[in-house]
Amino acid sequence: MSATSTIRLGLDFDGTVVVYDEVFHRLARELHGAPSGLPVNKTAVRDWLRRQPDGEQRWTELQGVVYGSRMAEAKLASGLAEFLHAVRAARIPVCIISHKTEFSVAGPRVNLRAAALGWLEANGFFASDGFALRREDVFFESTRADKLRRIATQGCTLFVDDLEEVLTELEFPAGVERWLYSPAGARHEGASFRVFSDWGELQRRMMAEPSASPPASAQSAQPSPVSDEPILAAVAAALGQRPDLVTRLAGGANNVVARVDVGGQPLLAKLYFTHARDPRDRLGTEFGMLDFLWANGVRCVPEPLRMDREHNLGLYEFIAGERVAPGQVTGSDVEQLIELLAAMWRLRTLPDALRLPPASEAAFTLNGYWANVERRLNRVRAALAGRPEVAPVRDFVEAELVPVASSVAGFLSARAPELGVELDIELPPAQRTLSPADHGFHNVLRRANGALAFLDFEYAGWDDPAQALANALLLPEVPLPAELRVTFARGLLARLDGTVGVGARLRLIYPMLALKWSLIMLNEFLPVGSERRAFAGANAKARLAAQLAKARRQLDVVRESLRPECFLSAVG
8 A cells, every 4th residue: 555645444353453362360369269370371371260160250350350340451552653753744634443342241240341441541642642532433333344344434445453353354455455463363264354463563664664575486586684673673673683684584474584694504494373362382382393303313404593482483494495386396306205204204203202292183083084074164164154245255165166075075984994094093003104295396495506405394203104205296386297107106105114003094084185175265255365366466367267277177176086097096
């Protein structure tokens, strides 16, 4: 957005303007005896309370206290004051629009809206020498639907919320730019909304200042040097020395990745995002797995150097190399991937391996994989309903994808008994492996000597060997060449000594994961996807056709996997 005069900014209130982590933690200890070691995090408090007797009631009552009588103890979001002063100086109109009931639903009857207005006044929102909002620019709505209508009627051009589910509502007003405030962020597959982690970042991007994150395709890319204060501060705190230079690199939607030069030494810095609805410990997962691998002699991954919990920062070896493009995967590359996965299989028996978490979307029963597919399918069908602009997508889902899903279900029911696999029996721990989870060739760098460095272990952990194998066969960004699929599968199976029935499980898991990828490609058409507003643009039809073509090609992979002559029949 280049002209600030055209911006009308809308802000959510709870979790966006005001943060409650400290007060929730303090009151959970004070009123309910929560342990002092409980993370200072609203979600952690909620989850702990819900595990206690009458936990749901306790949690509801605690919310009433925090949002009511103890509202004054809540804090202004870090960095928001500076942002609002800059917005005021730029003469950008601001309104606050919140889904907030008038009275607490449990415990003492408290007017929550009055408490929120009192907090806003105490924090200078209505003061002429503060943020200079008008009281009439603050709206508290009884339902989420009312909130979305208010965003539209107030003419917001940009709206900020801390909840993904608000920004991805089917009824979210078209034409409003959506931003997710995520102080620690999250991974958002195919998301159309934008994510920012600090208010200074939003200020720069909203007011069309030079980008702090120039495009880069690899760790070794050479984007223009930038001074990125969040990374500078985090690295300085971790090392006790301020970096000489920060150069942002491509790092995905869920973290900030940069090369930092400290005393002439290049390091890779990674600021990890978290989200209230996604409590996974991405920093601990990645750093812990890499530390485990390095401690046990695996050198085809970045060396972990420093983990700073306070700043959610990981420092790693900086690796110079080139990304592997589609069509560039060689037999040597495949052998190196086999060696990594085989090493992780061997190391699983070490005592330190027991401290590692499950891999992302790990399922140790066949029914568990199918349940994940069903959830995705139901989500897609619900999101497409009643939207004429995505009618071709809906037709594809109903006429092609749903029948193929039914065929996969039938395939499982018929082939599982033949292969001696019970759908609801859990894979024994001794038969599980360690896996990077996201180990496609899109996550590697090729060094000058041809050796690969494998990256991105945020989702790593304990997994089914059959899923680890299938993921490598199916990840679509840099696909495994068809002529190397059997080589890879046979090569890895031969290295998994002591396994039982991995080939049979692979035959059953592969169609389900292939179907899952077809559904993932349809995320473009979901509220969380990038296409919802684009359909109104001139290139809408072209974009729709392109994404549909991808989903159809992936569905062909599913169909092929169900045929007796599928390449998996040659794997053994």
